[in-house]
Amino acid sequence: MKDFKNPDYYDNRELSWIKFNERCLDEAKRTDLPILERLNFLAITASNLDEFFMVRVASLTDVDQAGVKKRDIAGMTAGEQLKAISKKLHEFMKSQYNTLNMSILPKLNENGLHLIKSYKDLTEEQAKITTQYFEEIIYPVLTPMAVDSSRPFPLVRNKSINIAALISSKDGKNEAEFATVQVPDVLPRGFFLCDEDGTQHLILLEEIIKQNMNKLFLAHKIKSMGVYRIIRNADLTIDEDDASDLLLEIEEKIRGRQWGQVIHLSMEEGMDKKIVKYLVDSFKVKKDNVYYLNGPMDLKYFMKLHGLEGWDEMRNKKFKPAPVKEFMNGEKIFDVVREKDVLMHHPYQSFDPVVEFVKQASEDKDVLAIKQTLYRVSGNSPIIAALEAAAMAGKQVTVLVELKARFDEENNIVWARKLEKAGCHVIYGLLGLKTHSKITLVVRREEEGIKRYVHLGTGNYNDSTAKIYTDMGLFTCDEAIGSDATAVFNMLSGYSEPEQWNKLLVAPYWLKNAFISMIDREIEHAKAGKEARIIAKMNSLNHKGIIQKLYEASQAGVKIDLIVRGICCLKVGIPGVSENITVRSIVGEFLEHARIFYFYNDGEEDIFLGSADWMNRNLERRVEIVFPIEDEELKNQVKEVLFVQLDDTLQARIYQADGTYKKVDRRGKYALNSQDYFKKWASKQLKEEKPVKGDRRFIPKNAPS
């Protein structure tokens, strides 16, 4: 047997992630997309990048600085990875700004939205207005800071935009001093100026400040100035063992996030060399981590333009999720689910039934208890409101609010306190594990016995993201799943683990082995000359054990099709290793988020949905739930999702043996955008009766090569 551990068989996680961000950037480059959609994709790449710096680059920097020479699955040390990342990201950011300047801004201009890149480009009339705005609104909130021997370099906040300047006394007697001023984040970043012909001109706050910089240093002359932005290490290391109150500990660490080590410095192109040196020295940033940008800092601001009123012709038609057919006749959710399991596909189908489920439970006199896990919650969440109401109505409400959900820690602390105040039993999460599973359990006393209604999902209980993330959710009152759900919450509440699980596959201890066994089973079938097939859809794949098993399966003749949106450390097309594996990534209007696992199992067709990716963190360090879909009709529904995605010829990009992703060669194939397909499917299923079992259009077949 081949040694599947060879590092050459694996892609580096970080470089693979950069490829994903490149695929997002490709969307920003697509001239066939409405311009605000493209700008939005560009902003998404910038937002993704911020997190990548704060977490991934930061933690690699920590490892590198600690002198650890351990190699990753692709055989790279932290230092080597940082070098490779820096090289790729310099190219990437250049490409971002090229896209902005060469393609997006001219197109926006054509459509009547003009970005004034520099204050120097303001007309006299415009300059008057911006000056007035500066004097009345901006000036009072600014804190300019000069640096000299008596005034040390100030602490610059993480992700803040700042203007650095070299100033000298007007008489020119003293040496130039360094000064910096933070662009206030309490004010809107964009300022619109409107022409008589209706053209909108947008100037960013930092340019208005630059325009009026001399007013901040009255006795001085501005010799040169430029905008810069830093990103700090924001990877929280929480000492959970010693934390007497996890909530307070996390609050403390979040405050500290503002002052972590600087791991990225971006500056506007053409910045005075003296300022550059001053900043690089003061922040102690390596040369590799300094980026010169040909345009505004922090492109994620442009997401806001996507949401602007008007400009409808510049973005996709607003999509309204279709109602879920089963819940349309006004029956109580409990009554519907008692009859049969209901599977929902968001955002094509509305997320409202999930909110309604918790709401109805909070008002139902027969409901005894509600239990839910929350990872990322929307602002003003109706689910939180329903949980509060339930607790106030005297129901037993237990909520696990994962305080360690990265960058949602502050939000979650607020929710946790709010729920506690309403009388809910709030669990902050498990020691050393993040609870990423999405499960709601409602215990109801009914005539024939205690009934447990369960909702299991692949996405968060977040009604906002449910409109833009593709996810699936199941309502069921299956007794075995209900009993498992109780066991999950027992475990999360700190009670003993269950003796055995009936149907749910739960991480960290059991899920990985379950996946390995199911892959092994396909291997056995393939070796026995039977048909063997695995289709798995997930966000990321980097678990070495699983990848090795997939390589083994590929060699045994198992046909494997993977739909991996983001990181994929598995390599395809390696002779004698992975010829039987295809990988595709779908990046589209909605963020692909559902995790679906299909095992042919000699015709039995085992299908699972869940919250877990095939990643180390999901299988080893998180509480995750993967659940089976058993109803034949629902199984067909999930299969349809998989096979349509495997047939996607417009949004899918196929992973190549050379490590690149290429669009599907459409010769001889029809044009299919899977996300558009499901939009139509959702409204169509309201009108049509479901076809008879087994008479579906989508039948398992080999994936396109």
Add this chain to the structure above:
Amino acid sequence: MSRLHVFAAITIGSYETTLTIYQVNGSGDMMLLNKVKEKLLIGKDIIRTGSISNGMIRKLCKKINKLKKLTLEFGAEEVLVYGGTAIREAANQSFILEQIKMTTGYEVNVVTDPQQSFFVYKGVVSNSKYEEISKDGALILDASPGKLRVTIVNGGELILTQNVSLGTLQVREWVQETGYSQEEQAALIREMISYRLKELEDVFFADLNLKTLVIAGDLFLTQASWKSKKGDMLNADKFIKLCKKAQKHLTQNMSFTEDADILLPAVIICEEFFEKIGAKQAWMSGIEMNDGIACEYAMDHKYIPTIHDFKKDIESEVIKIMKRYIHSAEHNEYVEAVSNTLFKGLLKGANLTERESLLLKIAALLHNVGRYISMEESTRISAYIVKRSEIVGLSGKERKMISEIIRCHKMDYHKFVEYISEEDFNRQEKVIIGKLTILLGIANTLDVAHCQKFQTVKTQIRDEEFRITVNTLSDGILEKSFIKRHDEFFEAMYGYKLVLREKNQRFNTL
């Protein structure tokens, strides 16, 4: 809705506190809704100091309150709380119970060892596998942290229950004191267990042919490699392999496997028992005390049909105890039958229950077992033997009551009043003891010559009299003269005059 019943059982064990919640629906189907365990080693305090520390009590109350919340989540209408070995043996038991009552609102029933065994047995009986395994003989082994409990069934009948002070927690403490290395510990434990097992084997199950070893309790089933086996029936080969594998794993990973030092003795005990009794298979039942508690509660409340006559099990074991001491049991059986007749005759209006009928029956069967030791002090010694015997299914209080009934059954009323007033019983209990004592006294007197002269004994209540009518072929002078001694006692207890009427059948009359 009223046809649905949800109830919970909480057992406070030496090592962990277990909560199980059940429901019984209108069709009488019983279903487990939730089961959780909270680890708290209260037994450790008992082994070391004989009492449970204040800090530990505080933790225990906190944990019980946490479990109480879970019972609310299912709307449990009744929560039955039981204390096992550690609470029973705690010198400060009364104060612990009061603390629990104050903090959680729960009244804890402290159970005896035989009661604990009986609950486990009831749990086993309620399982569908019971019928199959009980036919060919089975030993139910509960190697719990507090005690080692053995129950034997054969031919569908309960043969024996026996408790041994060999809780795995205790074994752990002993082994730790020796300071032996991890490798040596397994051998030491095996030696210790073999020795105790030899005693049991010689006395109790040398001649029995037992096909199945039933592993009760799920503590060691939680050990990783055993967990998935719960409910399985393993053949000898598989079971022994499993034991060896677990021992190897636990010995090697003693320092970093949670509970390994408790699990190791448990595994060795199971293996030793399996080999000693020559079992052919092991049933990894995992059944616990709570299962039996629930089964009893549901049957007592008629939520589920009676699945087994547990009273008969108690009687059958009492007869076995009796036979250990009495060579010829005719007198005991006669006294038992007569006392039962008297009891039934008085049942109406005497404020007595079926449970008290059982107590009387046991007292009648064992009232003279002390003769085996001394003819002279037979009553006192009989009472002592009963007090010290492990009688399955009885609470400590009940056993003590039976002991007192035996001790007093020959006393006159005044002596009884004088004696019982000093004893640690409440008013109700004293009344029951009095009522049953006098019935045993009368029944025994009706066979004072130990030759069962009266062929039939009938009773009737008429005109403030309780009339006992006997048929005899021989002269009953002795009995008639002795029975007068009970007149005052009987009247004080039941309010009737005692009248013995004889239908003499020595002569044919018309």
